[in-house]
Amino acid sequence: MDPSISIKDLNLSFGAVEVINDLNLDVGQGEFLVLLGSSGCGKSTLLNCIAGLLDVSDGQIFIQGKNVTWEEPSKRGIGMVFQSYALYPQMTVEGNLSFGLKNAGFSKAEVAERVANAARILQIEPLLKRKPAALSGGQRQRVAIGRALVRDVDVFLFDEPLSNLDAKLRTDLRAEIKELHQTLHNTMIYVTHDQIEAMTLADRIAIMRGGQILQLDSPKEIYNRPNCKYVADFIGSPSMNFLDGAISLEADGTPTFTCGSGTFSLEGYVFDDAPAAGGAWLGIRPEHIASGEAAASRAIQLQSKVRLVEPLGSDTLVRVMVGEQSFWVRMDGRTDITEGDPLPIGFNPVRCNLFDTKTEIRL
Amino acid sequence: MADVTSTLVGPRGPKPRKILTRNNIMIYGTLIIVSLYYLLPLWVMVMTSLKGMPEIRMGNIFAPPLEITFEPWVKAWSEACTGLNCDGLSRGFWNSVRITVPSVIVSIAIASVNGYALANWRFRGADTFFTILIFGAFIPYQVMLYPIVILLREMGLYGSLTGLIMVHSIFGMPILTLLFRNYFSSLPEELFKAARVDGAGFWRIYFQIMLPMSLPIFVVAMILQVTGIWNDFLFGVIYTKPDLYPMTVQLNNIVNSVQGVKEYNVNMAATLLTGLVPLFIYFVSGKLFVRGIAAGAVKG
């Protein structure tokens, strides 16, 4: 099947500043793709290019097999939802929903039917006669989604739609967006810098940095097998712990990792290519570290001292010092460990991630 | 127990405010003095315009009239002589209306579209265009007076109201465009983007999205233009002929006429009449202005 959206060698610069660099991306039919990246990495810019709100400097954009690079936003078959809702303040909810349809020249009956339909799906029927100012944040964002919904488009573009909402509402609306996607089967591209949103919503996540996509994979793959140190560091909270060291090969070919705390066998770690000696970062997630007695059963064991305890309820985050190196460890919420306690920690190579010191690429 | 009650005794509730503090006396004292300073001339003018000439000659300019007469007002409006005509300020008033109304409408209409295009559409060369326009605002207009005379003469508009209206519209353009551009830039950009995704074009976005959100800035622009154009003297003198002189020029001709006795009461009445329109605009639209902002038309 043709991809729903296909971006070829996209470049965009504002004057001398290159914001998007030779970006290639294919999004499948009905796929939910999340663009994730730190602030200023070009997520919104990419979305605006797809929507046709920014002229590209070079490259092509295809939507449903049609080259839309020079097409007007309204002719691309996309709907867009913005962070600030962007509802027309002087129009009622109904006016907001029908504005696009009227511009497209739909008949009165058709407009009414589509608006009613969208209002039903989003449960905003009682609000149709109100002005945006008289709505809560969650209701406003629902109307904004409705505005994309009524136009019956192939592709939905979301630019951080939930980041202006409070935590509770965000969780609710997140689930609603997921349900909406399961009902409509539209292609959706969703920009966020909330990792939880990205993990829960996405079929695939694209991690962006400096106008390029570093990794494009399923959430599981991104979490478990980040392809470079940046992605490994970016995903997960608290982020992955890193040990600076070097890989060497034993006489029998077993790779080992040497750092300030000792030398450990890496048996069990799945290398992308054949292992080779050289400098490397060893990364381990806080939740994959066993502590206390459980640490004894792990292949790699370290001695540490507790520096800081942050109880979260379900878990407790503990910052420990391994020599000069600070480590986050996620422990059971019922632990009663305190600052200054010594704590043995351990983990298995299979849970580790190794990155080349220079290129920062996964080994 | 004693400890607990003692915490209950201390200050509680709103902190009492002293009225006659040194600060207050300074602030209100200054304000009152400044107000008096501005109001006194107005008082003198109104009082003088309501007196007859004999009473004025008695001298006391601050005293209210012993005998109120509206004669000077009537005379200023419909009988005072300016140059050749003796039909008072009424002619100038209507000339000014015929100059101000179209000038204000034309300049605001064009400048708002300019500002909208500059703020939202970012067309090629927009920045250059804007720089040139703003630069235009800083050229002293004395140097342009004569070239414009030639220009108008070549177009056959010299001495006509149309010519003057054109001049006013053009001279208002830089500052008004700046005003509108800044206002439209301050509106959320996402609103504009949403409208484009919704398939609205240049004019539809202008009329259906931008205009309804911009009442306050239109009122500001209107106040600026009405008062500016109504109070204009120089362009009126230069680009029109005596029949078509605006009110300000006529006022000058009445007040400065050298023949006969100085009729102070008529002069005062004429001056007040001329100032009435800007005053009226401030009062009426000031309210509108505040309401426009208070309506929070920008939020959503």
Ligand SMILES: Nc1ncnc2c1ncn2[C@@H]1O[C@H](COP(=O)(O)OP(=O)(O)OP(=O)(O)O)[C@@H](O)[C@H]1O
């Ligand atoms: N109109 C513009 N002119 C110049 N530079 C711009 C313009 N718009 C964006 N940029 C730059 O492009 C880069 C990418 O911006 P973009 O808005 O796409 O970031 P983002 O990934 O969406 O960030 P955020 O998560 O904060 O929304 C930023 O460095 C920004 O400064």
Ligand SMILES: [Mg+2]
């Ligand atoms: Mg953004």
